[in-house]
Amino acid sequence: MESNDTQTNGPEEQPTEEQQPPPQPQQRRLTRSREDRVIAGVCGGFARYFNIDPVFTRIAAVALAFVGGAGLLLYLAALLLMPSDEGGAVVDTSGQGRNRVLVILGVGALLLVAWPFLLGGGIFLAGVGIPLALLVGAGVLVWWLVSGEGPSGDSRDVARRALLGIGVIILCFIVCVGGAFAAAAGPDWLVPAMVITAGAAVVAGAFLKPIRWLVPPALALALAAGVVSAAGIDLDGGVGQREYRPTSTVDLRDRYELGIGDLIVDLRDTDLPAGDVPLEVDVGLGQAVVLVPRDVCVATSADVGIGNVRMFNRDNGGIDVDFQDTPEAVPDVTRLVLDAEIGVGEVRVEDLEGGFEFHDGRFRGFEDRDFTERDERAVCEGTGERASG
Amino acid sequence: MRAARPDIPALVAGLALLALGSVLLLDALGLIDLGFGLFAPVACAVTGAILLANGLSRRA
Numbered sequence A: 001m002e003s004n005d006t007q008t009n010g011p012e013e014q015p016t017e018e019q020q021p022p023p024q025p026q027q028r029r030l031t032r033s034r035e036d037r038v039i040a041g042v043c044g045g046f047a048r049y050f051n052i053d054p055v056f057t058r059i060a061a062v063a064l065a066f067v068g069g070a071g072l073l074l075y076l077a078a079l080l081l082m083p084s085d086e087g088g089a090v091v092d093t094s095g096q097g098r099n100r101v102l103v104i105l106g107v108g109a110l111l112l113v114a115w116p117f118l119l120g121g122g123i124f125l126a127g128v129g130i131p132l133a134l135l136v137g138a139g140v141l142v143w144w145l146v147s148g149e150g151p152s153g154d155s156r157d158v159a160r161r162a163l164l165g166i167g168v169i170i171l172c173f174i175v176c177v178g179g180a181f182a183a184a185a186g187p188d189w190l191v192p193a194m195v196i197t198a199g200a201a202v203v204a205g206a207f208l209k210p211i212r213w214l215v216p217p218a219l220a221l222a223l224a225a226g227v228v229s230a231a232g233i234d235l236d237g238g239v240g241q242r243e244y245r246p247t248s249t250v251d252l253r254d255r256y257e258l259g260i261g262d263l264i265v266d267l268r269d270t271d272l273p274a275g276d277v278p279l280e281v282d283v284g285l286g287q288a289v290v291l292v293p294r295d296v297c298v299a300t301s302a303d304v305g306i307g308n309v310r311m312f313n314r315d316n317g318g319i320d321v322d323f324q325d326t327p328e329a330v331p332d333v334t335r336l337v338l339d340a341e342i343g344v345g346e347v348r349v350e351d352l353e354g355g356f357e358f359h360d361g362r363f364r365g366f367e368d369r370d371f372t373e374r375d376e377r378a379v380c381e382g383t384g385e386r387a388s389g
Numbered sequence B: 001m002r003a004a005r006p007d008i009p010a011l012v013a014g015l016a017l018l019a020l021g022s023v024l025l026l027d028a029l030g031l032i033d034l035g036f037g038l039f040a041p042v043a044c045a046v047t048g049a050i051l052l053a054n055g056l057s058r059r060a
Helices: A042-050 A054-066 A070-081 A098-147 A155-185 A190-207 A212-231 A376-380 B008-028 B036-059
Strands: A239-244 A255-266 A275-291 A297-311 A314-325 A334-350 A357-359 A362-364
Touching: A042 A054, A042 A070, A054 A070, A054 A098, A054 A155, A098 A155, A098 A212, A155 A190, A155 A212, A190 A212, A190 B008, A212 A297, A212 A334, A212 B008, A212 B036, A297 A376, A314 B036, B008 B036
Parallel strands: A239 A255, A255 A275, A275 A334, A297 A334
Antiparallel strands: A297 A314, A357 A362
8 A cells, every 4th residue: 555654764764855755735824914014914914815915905904994894893803813923813712711702702792892883884885885996996907908917016006007997997988978879879880980990000009009908998989889779779859758649640740759768659639540550659768658549450560679569468578679560450440550669668559548647657647557458459350349457 | 021929919809899890880881780689799709809819818
């Protein structure tokens, strides 16, 4: 049987260098650092134990301090319990009996004193401390991706990189919003041309002088424009809530358009002729509501980027929704041929009776009522009798 | 005389941006119909290529 133990062949034979067993890895101990310390070396000790830059443990401690003082409590507990490089801990935890009981009682007392701060102030301050820490971390990561300068070095270097990274994030956000607006309101070719130009500049820079910092804003611009294009958002029709109540086919337009907001086309009092009546609605971001008389057959073709199509009591939602429901109608029945284009939002067709209020995407006054069941085939055949909900 | 070696991550990122911009331009010209079904994989592929090139070059 093989053994890892060193064989001794006699007192005169000394083991050569090759025969000596490999040195056993020294067990790591979590101790307070004497050399790398700002207050008591707790953060330095943790950083050394986990082999990371002490800046991160200090940022975490400061961020936790905003969480109702949890960082201060933990620091105090670590100060009491962690031994120093030089010797023992402030409180000796190695012993048995009385010492251990005292430590448990002490930590319990600390928690008892601190819990109102942890629960009360923490909820408020966590809204600042944790997002701040996340922002700093994101800044370091982004700058690492952009420049290749990793999170190493002294605290001043890391802070500089975090600030530069946060600057890139802010720049990306501004470009993202501006790009989305330009894609929705400007000429269709504008943003693609800007992205292609930026790409060409980055390619040329790869051979001359790399301009990597241009990549994140250009990518943000392209992604924002892509989402706007894929959703089909167009701000040409304006912004706000629009209600149209045509009384006759003379007042009824072929097309109703809105950029952002709620568009309501109420046809319940419109004198509609028998046969097909075409209607187009186009909303970039928001909701299109079409209210029809109960005896009107509705043929719907709806294209929704992200959102929902609600036809009376039927729902169809998701991404790239293509809803087709085109029943045939008998000649003496009015058939509304609805063609809806919605970027992000909902198109809704209802045959509600009576007055209503429509705010924030909801019908006021109808919320507690079930909407009526509707047999579309019967309506289109002119024999529609619907049970009231 | 040898040409300078290009910066690979920047080259990949630039080409990826060119590809993404071309897709957007084709949609703007009405030659393709860009929906989320097409845009989502293209955006993921472009972002992934840029991150991959960046990570691999750093590793090398």
